[in-house]
Amino acid sequence: MSEHRCGVIAIAGRPNVGKSTLLNRILGSKVAIVTPKPQTTRDRILGVRTDPGVQYLFHDTPGLHRPHKALNRRMVAEAEAALADADVVLMVSDAATPAEAARIEGPVLAAVAGAGRPVVLAVNKIDLVRKGMAAMLPLIDHWSRAHPFAAIVPVCALSGDGVDRVLPELRRLLPEGPALYPEDELSDRPMRFIAAEVVREKLMMATAQEIPYSTAVTIDEFAEPEPPRAVRISATIHVERESQKRIVVGRGGAVLRAVGTEARQELEAMLERKVMLKLFVKVSDAWTTTDEGLRRVGISDES
Numbered sequence: 054m055s056e057h058r059c060g061v062i063a064i065a066g067r068p069n070v071g072k073s074t075l076l077n078r079i080l081g082s083k084v085a086i087v088t089p090k091p092q093t094t095r096d097r098i099l100g101v102r103t104d105p106g107v108q109y110l111f112h113d114t115p116g117l118h119r120p121h122k123a124l125n126r127r128m129v130a131e132a133e134a135a136l137a138d139a140d141v142v143l144m145v146s147d148a149a150t151p152a153e154a155a156r157i158e159g160p161v162l163a164a165v166a167g168a169g170r171p172v173v174l175a176v177n178k179i180d181l182v183r184k185g186m187a188a189m190l191p192l193i194d195h196w197s198r199a200h201p202f203a204a205i206v207p208v209c210a211l212s213g214d215g216v217d218r219v220l221p222e223l224r225r226l227l228p229e230g231p232a233l234y235p236e237d238e239l240s241d242r243p244m245r246f247i248a249a250e251v252v253r254e255k256l257m258m259a260t261a262q263e264i265p266y267s268t269a270v271t272i273d274e275f276a277e278p279e280p281p282r283a284v285r286i287s288a289t290i291h292v293e294r295e296s297q298k299r300i301v302v303g304r305g306g307a308v309l310r311a312v313g314t315e316a317r318q319e320l321e322a323m324l325e326r327k328v329m330l331k332l333f334v335k336v337s338d339a340w341t342t343t344d345e346g347l348r349r350v351g352i353s354d355e356s
């Protein structure tokens with residue numbers, strides 16, 4: 054019998070290519086939030102999948118992009134640290150044309166190749182390629198010349214198509230070793246973190262322009278009394294300016310109420326019990342632009 058394998062796989066790629074969607078699909082459960090907006094993921098999240106003979110530790114990372122603000126520098130540093138710590142890299146790209154891929158993927162490929170680890174490439178969103186797999190061949194040819202990938206796998210993270218072909222490619226690259234997490238564990242993040250992320254997802258979906266990038270969510274209370282009593286969660290939404298606070302609250306509180314309802318419903322489904330969710334909005338001056346501001350909204354170097 055072959056040895057048990059266990060190792061860390063960093064999921065890396067441009068913002069919005071579907072890294073978190075792919076992670077959730079591989080785990081069969083939502084641990085990472087997903088929105089149509091780039092730069093959704095801000096922190097590394099570890100997702101754990103345990104199969105007979107193997108435990109995969111997936112590090113979902115923020116998209117690699119050119120950072121301008123302190124927040125973005127932190128996000129890119131997180132992604133680069135994950136690459137440095139990984140045994141294997143799962144690079145995600147989307148199904149563009151070869152010319153587009155060559156133009157936009159250069160910096161990501163350089164970062165990924167620089168990690169010096171074996172790389173599996175998942176070419177995601179193949180459902181958007183109207184002409185079907187034949188149209189993918191020039192793209193796959195482009196990628197196979199761009200880097201000596203251990204494997205190139207076209208996938209659709211949204212429907213799950215092709216995703217089961219990714220795991221065996223990763224498995225053979227993982228080092229031998231015992232499982233590090235209990236087999237029923239899905240993530241290294243506590244429910245408290247996931248609750249804040251769910252609120253942030255609903256907020257990103259409900260707002261536009263700069264608002265999704267100017268908001269952070271901290272949890273003030275997370276109490277789990279004995280069932281059937283409800284889980285009590287209070288959270289603060291941090292914005293940078295008074296004008297943003299007005300938008301997040303909405304006319305007569307409508308936006309905040311809608312965000313609260315959607316987040317509560319999702320958390321109730323996740324926790325399989327009633328949730329009482331209270332949301333507050335606070336102006337945390339220019340929190341995205343300084344390290345001190347990041348600490349104020351709970352984004353610290355230790356996280």
Ligand SMILES: Nc1nc2c(ncn2[C@@H]2O[C@H](COP(=O)(O)OP(=O)(O)OP(=O)(O)O)[C@@H](O)[C@H]2O)c(=O)[nH]1
Nearest residue numbers: 068069070071072073074089092093094116210211
């Ligand atoms: N059509 C299509 N859309 C997809 C697919 N996978 C993901 N998406 C969509 O792409 C958008 C971004 O997905 P995410 O999973 O948040 O992408 P990400 O790479 O984690 O993005 P960041 O965290 O911002 O770096 C969402 O609207 C997803 O629903 C796919 O296979 N096909």
Ligand SMILES: [Mg+2]
Nearest residue numbers: 072073093094
């Ligand atoms: Mg993400």
